[in-house]
Amino acid sequence: MNSLKVKNIGKTIVPIMLGTAVYAFGLLYFIVPNQLMEGGVTGITILLNYAFSIPIFLTTLLLNLPLFLLGWKVLGSNQIVYTGLGIGSLTFFLWVFEQAIDKGWLVPFTTEHDFILASLYAGVTLGLGLGIVFRYGGTTGGVDIVARILGRKFGWSMGQIILVVDVIIIGASLLYIPREKILYTLVAVFIASRVIDFIQEGAYAAKAFTIISDDAPQIADLITAEMERGVTLIPAIGAYSKQAKHMVYCVVSRQEIRRLSQLVKSVDPTAFVIISDVHDVMGEGFREG
Structure with a gap:
């Protein structure tokens, strides 16, 4: 492998890892401490954490691993390789930040009243992280893999599949968190989507x-x-x-x-x-x- 190819790969790997680090930080610093939610597989991991106190990094790995293997088989290695990088680095940074919080090295942002501030900052950090990952061709796995497979098999829109799954997961979260937290979650999701578009389209x-x-x-x-x-x-x-x-x-x-x-x-x-x-x-x- 020549040095130019290695350099180009490095220009992709480093931003994807940076994006997953920012995304993991947003989840554990803003979302989880304030009992907000997320969509996709990440939302399932958060629900399991709320219900059974299972570490988020562990469920992220366990839920994404079979989906990754399925995606590798159906979609092929060329389309899924950077997804594997995104899943691996996200799991790693979730573990790092969870350890930092448990040991008291990082104190999450929590509030009892001003949840709009928490949801705004959550939306910005999550959107920034995912925007960087998407911009450089990666994903964080989960529903993205399922949407690609179903889209190829049945011609369904990826956006429609992701939306349906997100609605089901966020709806299920009503069993564990109050309705007003769901509304704050929607604010965070909207802000995140705007930031993702901004990063994708380019700051210039x-x-x-x-x-x-x-x-x-x-x-x-x-x-x-x-x-x-x-x-x-x-x-x-x-x-x-x-x-x-x-x-x-x-x-x-x-x-x-x-x-x-x-x-x-x-x-x-x-x-x-x-x-x-x-x-x-x-x-x-x-x-x-």
Whole structure:
């Protein structure tokens, strides 16, 4: 295995381990001490902890191991290898934080009244951890594996499967925790989903300009000269006029939106301009890949 391949694998393994560490911290520092819940297999492990005081790291391993082996057999090693890494590192960090809490090295955040604060911080940490894991191609196992298998066998949506399982597990938790804790859990789940999307889409956001004008070549030349941004001219045909023309496509940072708009108007005040959001831009002038 050459050094470049080892380096690329390392760039994946380290973030996945970091993400599972953050996720494990959020579970044991915010969720469990305040008797909140989670979905998926993690929710089952939390329920077992509430009901029988079984260590979460142990049930995480025992529940995920057969699912991992099943996924390996059905989905193949290429799709499941980073899931195995996620399961292993999550189990390890859950054990580490549980030991730290038991020995008094880490004091969890607990509250008797301000559960909204606990749910907000729980949502941020869980979402940050899972977002990092997902961004680098890993998962924490559990329902994700089941959803992939059922999706392949029956064509069911992964999102629908995960949602149904989460509803069943969170509903079952009503046997052990009050209803208001479930509502706080939903706040944490919502915040986590938003943070996951933010991490997945990328912290760096830009704007894409699609400009339709009879003066497209002049606009492209001006953008290149004045802003030093790459521009693409795309051949197009007007559906009504049937005339051939060009569209200008250009991506700029948010700070350059006004300047680019002014340049377009200076050449063609009647140009049709579409401005759309762009996430995680890589390449010259933006973030390096």
